[in-house]
Amino acid sequence: MVKIVVDAMGGDNAPEEIVKGALLALRERENFSVLFTGDEARIRAELAKTPHDASRVEVRHCTEEITNDDVPTHAIRSKRDSSLVVGMTLLKEDPEAAAFVSAGSTGAVLTGGIMLIGRIKGVLRPALCPGIPNVRGSRTLLCDCGANAECKPQYLEQFAIMASAYGKAAFHMEHPRVGLLTNGTEEHKGDTLHQEAHQLLKANPNIEFAGNIEGRDIMFGDVDVAVADGFSGNIALKSVEGCGKTVSAILKREFKKNLASKLAYLCARKQIKGLADMLDYAKLGGSVFLGLKKVVVKSHGSSKANAICPSVIQALDAYNNRLVETIEEMLTSGALEKQDA
């Protein structure tokens, strides 16, 4: 049976919400099992709270944890018995292990992914790719959003290919439209990096390049993939997140002001919920770390069960839909074969 390895100790709400979320996923989908890595006693205590099919759950005890305070490279090397290192090693070595999900330190997940699982042949730099809710009611894949603060044009070209492969494999996008995130829509916009990347994207026959896009097009535009260097991609992702949080804080404040506004909320709660649902990141799962030999999903550090559940399902779907193989095929079928870092 296909197995999803879940880092039970990663994130602000571990292990309680992580375990709870993974059990939710088991209830939603059949034909897979979960293997938790982490403090067995704490994981078992949480498992005991929720009825579940014990034959679909395994626990691998680990004595260590990697935190946000650890230096990633050092932690991956020295904390060999951490939930993250044990989980990723399992993913690499166990042929039944399909994917790894963690809400732990982003830096450690990225470093561990590259050191322990390894890159697909030909991939210059793996990249983080979350789905951002958009005005069309679907998602825009933003790649890279933080794995690579400093990029070369060739990296951006590969981000476009990997995210397109992800769109095809996981979201049935037949010809994902790709935009290059810069400071204007004209072809000459941006710094040298983005100008050169624009030319590479334009010349690449394997992607559907729609030209440069601006930040507003991530949510309010018509592309399926927004390609970014990891620095500005991260800024775009977090800016949107801050705007969403601000909207929800203001709505809460407005509707809690007095009795009249509380009544108004009762009238309009269905519509407000419609908005909240559309903007809900958690529902869309985590960021997939594209370019590794196996599927790795990084969930937000503040994830609760309702965010872990879709992350586990997302990991399962990505595996079942042959994400890694699709990236391999797209990378080797095209012009990228001749390029090198």
Next chain:
Amino acid sequence: MVKIVVDAMGGDNAPEEIVKGALLALRERENFSVLFTGDEARIRAELAKTPHDASRVEVRHCTEEITNDDVPTHAIRSKRDSSLVVGMTLLKEDPEAAAFVSAGSTGAVLTGGIMLIGRIKGVLRPALCPGIPNVRGSRTLLCDCGANAECKPQYLEQFAIMASAYGKAAFHMEHPRVGLLTNGTEEHKGDTLHQEAHQLLKANPNIEFAGNIEGRDIMFGDVDVAVADGFSGNIALKSVEGCGKTVSAILKREFKKNLASKLAYLCARKQIKGLADMLDYAKLGGSVFLGLKKVVVKSHGSSKANAICPSVIQALDAYNNRLVETIEEMLTSGALEKQDA
């Protein structure tokens, strides 16, 4: 009398909405007059529609317009009788002219500002600085948001100083808290440019440096000034704009679905308006182009009268509150004296 020069031909809704907006500003504030540059017949036709004090309005006829299709440097040099070139030249030469407001091509406003009005002595690169509505109900000054796609660490340091001066002069911020926009809050985050800028900001005694901030802190944080290179600042600004537009599109859709949702809107319209007001960019005016010898305000290209009016008032206030002098004082009082580009 203090005179605000208004480019009547710039933007998608010129000259109608530009003239209308400037007349609104005349009604809201006393002790200033407006000088329109542009097609006199069209401006007069619009003036005739709204009762106003004719002694506070002048028109300077021009035969040319600069559009978004023009190459800025070439347009500034060749279209000498355009509303933008004539307006900026007036601003420079007329001692009564206090500020210039345009909703025209950003590139042309930036190029014209530098070529025709000139930089304050010691300013390495002027920068665009809009105010972004934040969760506290005030605004975060984002500088630079697009004038300089490629930056050096010293530019970022000056952006911090100029935006702090703007906060002091225009918004009564006594000690504006400054954050450096990067991909993480830790000191070592970002590329070399941002790491070096971090050290300069930390060492500068004239600003209140709060460390690195992430995109989410622009709207959902506690800084008054967010310093950014013009490339990622532009992406942050537009990302937030796209999120706001998406929220308002979804709300419209949700509340227009059927009769029940239309009734729900009637109940909650006060709260929805509360949200719309807080997120309303137009109300906050345009982006000030900091670092020039005179006040220049760039209003959004899609500005209607309700956005032009606050831009004119913002320009007047910036002049009356000695924006240019405050920048000069802050630049020369500190460590920056010794630096050079």
